[in-house]
Amino acid sequence: MEVTSSNQEALISESVQIPRGPPIYQLIPKKEMIGTLTRVTVGEKDENKINKTILLVGETGTGKSTLINTLFNYAVGVKFEDEVWFQIVEEEQKSQTKSQTSDVIVYQIFGFEDQTLPFSLTIIDTPGFGSTRGFEKDDSVSQRLFDLFRSEDGVHEINAVGLVMKASDNRLNGRLKYIFDSVMSLFGKDLEKNIVALVTHSDGRPPENVLQALEYAKIKSCRDEMNQPVHFIFNNQQIEQRNRTEKDQVGSKYSWDFTNEDMGRLRDFLKNTKPQPLKTTVEVLNERIRLEACIQNLQERIKLTELKQNEIKQIEEACNKHEEEMKEHQDFTMEVDEVYKEKEPIDGGMWGLVFYEGAVTCSVCEENCHYPGCTMAWSPASCEVIKGGNCTVCTKKCPASKHVKEDWRYVIKTRKVQKTLSVVEKKYEKNKAQCESKSCLLENLKQESIKWTAELTSLLDEAYDHVIKLEQIALNVNSGSTFNYMGLLIDKMKEMGDEEKLQVLEELKIKMDKNNEGQTMATHLEKVEEALI
Template sequence: MASSISNASSKYKDIISKSTLISSGSPAVYQLRPKEVKFGSLTRKTVGEKNLDEKNRTILLVGETGTGKSTLINALFNYTMGVKFEDNIWFEIVEDEKRGQIESQTSDVITYEIFGYEDKTLPYSLTIIDTPGYGSTEGIENDVIVSQRLFDLFSSDDGVHEINAVGLVLKASENRLSDRLRYIFDSVTSLFGKDIEKNIVALITHSDGRRPKNALKALEAANIKFAKDEKKQPVHFLFDNCQSENRIEELKELKDSYDVTLRGLGRLTDFMERTAPQELGMTIEVLNARIQLTACIHNLQERIELNELKQKEIQQTEEALKEHQQGSEETITIEVDEVYKEKENIDCGMWWLIFYQGAICCEVCKENCHYPCTLAWNPGQCKVMKKGSCTVCTKKCPASAHVKDKMRYVNKTRKVKKTLEELKQKYEAKHQKIEDLLLSLKTEKEKLDREKNVLLDESYQYVVKLEKIALNVNSLSTHVHLDFLIEKMKERGDTEKVKKLEEGVMWRLVLVVSLLCCSSEASVSCKDENGAEVDWYILYKTPKSRKNQLTGLDYVYIYPDNNNKVKSRLNTKPINDPNGILAYTLRQHLDYNKASPTPNFGFISYSDQPPKDVKPRPGHSHGHSKGVVMMEKNNKGLWLLHSTPRFPQIGQNFYPESGTKKGQTFICVTFNYDQFKAIGTHLQYINAFPYHQHIPPDFHGEFQQPKPGHKRTRRINISNDFKTLTSDGGKDFNSIAKLLSKTGDPEVGDLYVTISKAVGSDVRVQTWGCQKGRDSPFCPTSGKKVHNIQSVQPDSKWKEWGAKVDHSKWCVAMDQNKPWTCIADVNRSKSQYGRPGGALCVKDEEIAKIFRTFVKSVDNCSGRGKRDTEICPDPDEDLDPEPEPDSDSDSDS
């Protein structure tokens, strides 16, 4: 035995040097000291160094304290390292549950990363997400905090973006799920959509290796949604929890138990290897929606309670008045329970000096709109706010009418005495007789009863909207809301709705979709590579070049992080990925079904180079412009400007093969619906050619024309001043549409000369280098200059490429004090002076700095720039062909 410990110590010398000896027995037990980092509300513990070339798998573990969850994490670590029973050694990456039980109820969401042991037992590195004990004594409020921490983990750039397995940990001896254990399971599964079902597995601990009949029956009775095996049984894996027990006695039994866990770990990790991961973009919307739903139901419940208290006060008043109806009116004084609201202090907590628990309250409606609110420092940051207004309070007041405070409104009553005159004033009785006052009271009571019914129906509809994507919701917090709703529906006698709520269909709802949407579709907005909403982004795609080792599918991704700071990085998925950034962004457009269009949804795809099968084709009077507009009426939408011919295609392959050949740019911005009136006007100014569209007749009139194939005979004469457009997230962008020149005057017809004047700076311009009649630098003796970019290198991992293989269109201001960047749609060419076109610009120091660093060589006015000697590739019909001639009569402006 001593020899085996010595051999193991030598075998694991490096990891032992980074550990603390807990027990020198058999086995020797070591506590690891992993590298620990806190980011936001999260804790990450890492062993080894991450290798981006290696695969990774992620498992999320949930379970009640005492089920052996921490021991299972330790077992996964030892298995990943390749530790064998014969090594007589054991490592713990988390504390034993008995040592850490008190702390485990309030600990962070902890991510354990295990790197550097690939191919010891597993062909991948491992990430384990450990959740603190759901269903603790802190109740619903603590559940919300844990959900918010998972939200942080899934939405952070440094967080987790896909899950291979959700492991629900329970003991083999469980013959029924306690309310607490059921609450744990449902709280986690309610964070995901339906598709996560095939990734949910049961991890059954304290097992003797035999079929866990009790646990499986308990899961079946509880109707927990799991991945199913070929026998239609929940996918489950067995583990014993005795790996670190002293092996002086019962060595054979301990070895058998060890082997049970070894087999379970082997099967679990194999499941993770072959099961497709669930990307977590939608989960971010899930968690946002959960906050909105909970806030709305809480608010409605409080309003219904207030309504009932007012009705009780009226009833008391009626009864007292009837008793005094035969007496002298001058001497009538009655006592009632008067209803009022008062703010009370909240027992608040604070986490990491970053978040504090409080309430978002509307000072106009005198209502609680979100309690407890943990993550937002001010009302504008709270998830119940949408487009700058509250989705919860009665009047849907602006965020500015709200406060976040350590106090909240409470409905109260107090005993007061009122004279007949005071009652008449309060209830606006028109005449002075008691009979008239009783009539006013009856009218007020009927009004309150109608309002109560509206509130109940509104609560019910919120629940109904969530049913379509139901997975599981039996959490106690939801039971509280639905029990209240059922009770009130019974009082009203609405048996049909009571039946639906009690049947179980409604109990298995998932708190996962946007509360304000009527379907399970995600809202219309720009999406990132994981399908999560983002306010805006810019993509710069590489050309395809074997010589330069460029695939034509990679791109630089420029975007705002969670703190609205501009970031840039390389893509994680190819640009044509059906589950990538463009596909997620255009999902509702790509899924559009003409036979059953989505209500309140409209879109336009426009392009001077539409897909080949589009007839008729655009003409020279149409704008040299490409883009997609998508909108939800009275909600929000997106504007995607790009430079890629034939994109998006109608049908299965949304991204054309020809789109890989040249460099391209894309800019997507999420806007509120009211901003699209100006965007529609811009499309009219540039005479965009729409080739695929669905615009409902009640949408902005600016989008009703032109129709596909329409050729405007005369260009609208417009000012080319900037038009400010404010994104959904509050960032300003500026659209600009150029004027036309038939005489070759760049002062009129060159978009980039117009931009240089508008931003007040010299600009560097990248447009396609093989455009017929490409302009030289614009070099006036006075005024702003326009220089041509000859080559770029957006990232050091990529080789430099020239303008003749780059079909992108953009410019950046050179004045450091005027940091403008414009993503445009027209080439710098005399042949384009007579064509409409435009750009979307943004004034941002970080964005401008990023684009300035892209530039490698410039053809400038001093003549010192390197001339592009690269030969244009073979003619490519996809890239800026001469448009079909048409009879326009445009003239210089």
């Protein structure tokens, strides 16, 4: 498709004019919903043409929507004198100041290759990163990206990750730092040279404040010949009236020209930079999912262990208190809080043709191996927690064939029951011939308690191994979810008395705390400011 006025006319015929400023046309592109993912496409894909992909990440309100529209207009060859502007981002989305949803929106621009861009362009937008909704929603965005990266018709390589900042940003506030940490934690270290800064609302001057803020925050990114973070500057006023006065026209032309110039520089960067396959990124995300599943299982096992040990303690106390009665009456009864598991329904089911929400559970161990968060796997064998054919989470590391994915999960409960001495002895006996005394029963109870503690220690070691592996392969291990788990891991490691691992975790926690320095206060002040507006 050649970029001519006839092409603009073709786009206009597929658009709706917005009655504001110069002629602005809202495109009506092809839109597909794949689960919670939205794919917006203009033109037809040519398999013989090269495609480049850029992922945009930034705080709500930085101008990502305008930047996406600018990329589109540059791609289709709109010039300053054309007095026309196209919008691929829906107007109603732009007008809302609140974060939209956890959807990842993929914009595909085909049919304009070998003109201003020598390739077709895919733009991945991550709306909602860093909103006031907290870790849970941002982790949902991470999950959507993961689903996109490993989907058969998804994105399998990235040419650039654009960190979007306003030119007025002279520091990384708590929320912005959290956003960058979140996205850094998604990628393997092989993607560092593909990360660039995209500076919006620029007046054309070098963005010294932004560069200093990036340096101070130790944001890992591609470096130029001056060892500065590679960056590109853009103005966000392209849709304003351009011919109101001669002075306005001069100013508008200047803003258009330096934006167009840096669009050219970004084009060259995408053209010359080696794309990074997302194999390591998928590995990072897989490892994070296993960590979260492991911690979730750990928390449930801690609860189970404490309840089991309480049940054992009640039996021990009854044995000591009623020793004489138990000698005379084999049918002596005691009341205990018996621990049991029950299947509980969960919200689940299919989303479209791709996503299937459910819980992966082990029928042998009767444990939840992946819940919540299992959305892509149609069977346990394809779930992230299954590796090499076996589960990485459940106690016995059972094969996938011993697992199911259903719309229920196991829950741990207790009930008060009356148990006879003979029933208790049968449950805990190791050698019937030798277990006819109270001391033997108490010893067996003690061994049972030790067994539960040992299994808990093993699970804690696995969680530790996941955290260490994340540090080795991820650009930044300090995502919100990992940070939240560190306190639990440190507390439990103290209880277990493993000084070596405790020291490693505490040092990693100190590093995370330094990265998050000032974040809590900054976020609090931002919430206060929002409340006052």
